[in-house]
Amino acid sequence: MTGARITAIGSYVPARRLTNQDLEQMVDTNDEWIVQRTGIRERRISRADEYTSDLCAAAVRDMMKRYGKSVQDVDMVLVATSTPDFSFPSVASIVQNTLGIPLTAGAIDLSAACAGFVYALHTAHALVSSGLHHKVLVIGADTLSKITDYTDRSTCILFGDGAGAVLVERSGSGAQDDFMGYHLGSDGSGAQHVYRTGLAEKVNGVELSGTGLLVQNGREVFKWAVRTVPQGVQQVLKNAGADIAEVDWFIPHSANLRMIEPICERLNYPLEQALYSLEAFGNTSAASIPLALDLGIREGKVRSGQQVLLYGFGAGLTHAGQLVRLSLDPQVAEPTPL
Template identity: 70%
Template sequence: MYLQKARITAIGTYVPERILRNKDLEDMVETSDEWIVQRTGIRERRISSPDQYTSHLCVAAVQDMLHRYNKTVNDVDLIIVATSTPDFPFPSVAAIVQDRLGIQAAAGAIDLSAACAGFAYALHTAHSFIASGLHRKILVIGADTISKITDYTDRTTCVLFGDGAGAALVEQDAEHSSFEAFHLGTEGKGGGHVYRTGLANKLNGVELKDSQLLVQNGKEVFKWAVRTVPEGMKALLEKGGRSMDQVDWFIPHSANLRIIEPVCERSGVPIERTLYSLVQFGNTSAATIPLSLDLGIRDGRVKNGDRLLLYGFGAGLVQAGLLLKLQLDPQINEPLISYQ
């Protein structure tokens, strides 16, 4: 039983200005627009400038949120940034965000590493802190600059990734809760299927490609996701006492449309009730879910009162699902940037 109710009250997003289209990639590697769209569904992605890092995207997403909603963040008592591409190993991106946004020094600041499941994990963590009564107002951000660790000589991975950020406020609420159920899962034995080397270059006794760039075995990740995500969705719905026809929108991690389609088919979710951001932004890792949700809010498809099933999955191999009831505060302004 949760002691305190927690509600997601506001959302904001940001993507860099530079657009990398499929046609542009044709000049970089052996590929084509037709090949990329057929195998991924991606048409373009946003790329951060050389002096633009994850913290910059985080701050811009929060500024979009503050512009759109009657909110402040100076009184936030915890900052959680989900990212796999921090500006530095330390200090944390969350600490940098605290400084740049002028958030009170009494706030905690932590980075959370759960790759493409990071935003769902961060929301779950924020809910836990508020439900326990330990915190009242938490800033949650999912952001990545994956382009900075992408191997642009590898045509199987470089066509997938882009940069972006999404921010949300999670606040204690006397009457309403956004959070209905959660499901987590881990298969650490598959860690060698998606990795970036660090201090160690062996995992489970296997030598890793020590390039400091992202390495992915797409076929193995596909098989794992298509097998485990529908199972996790079923467990999540059972825990929440809901059926799929009671869910208004399915928002999976936007890894690849060819993963989302079989997941929907096996889960009985119409693709028309599925939100994804990959067509415009590619795979932005921890930012894909907030970007997908915000695209739906911006174009009017997603409304307050809608029930959402968020599901993140990625390197680890980890997964995190949340069943949410959307109850945002009223918007006071249009978003700072149009994605049209």
């Protein structure tokens, strides 16, 4: 076994902003109501001709510029997304071609909804630490605006578009492994609480709405997440042989600030040490955790050597946690504002 580490990070969000004031003109809602219930103030919306693969490529280019990295020696591309450009080919294959990544690199998409980025990181760690791969590109990206029902005020206030990318590289035989502990889980009995219809018409005996747009039972997801995530975090820490007091930053999926608050309370973890990307970008599904991590780095909060606990949760119902020690390579260019 060899060590693995995250060496670089990049992110991208579309230029168009959809503010709470904009939504006031679209559905029966208002800024105060949205902020009070979610903490979200605006979200970014992709152009009609801008797709998940475009956001992925832009996030990787940001990473390459800031860290002076090349993707010419990447040997696997993993993209976590629920909104691929096509059912097939994969977003990962499109990104491989767009960025000129060698034809010898593997390329696959992972579908674990809002837990997808952490699942992809876990997979990258396994590939690198086993010695099978040397350098894995991991991307979490979604264009949820393209599947959002903008007549449903309970969901359209939540979602936005974005992408985040990291490199997971081998740190050498006997070197420190920055992936300290993990925990994964899934409860398919709650599959009907967050879905987008496909070929099937029912799940768990429940008839699904056939709109092709995202449907969510927010109340049920809230109850499940507030119960499940604190337990999962404790399991991550147990598996890592760590204590929550050692965690410098907690980065849960940016679903809703009112969900993050009770999770931190149950963990007895300071809310001010929880990082989230929802205020400016909304719920970006697989992109929300890398966006929050990169925002923390851009703002000078998160630094190499610190311990960061990532926890994704969402449709499936899936969840995944990872405790990592950051050892990012030095930046060669200042990040531009998102």
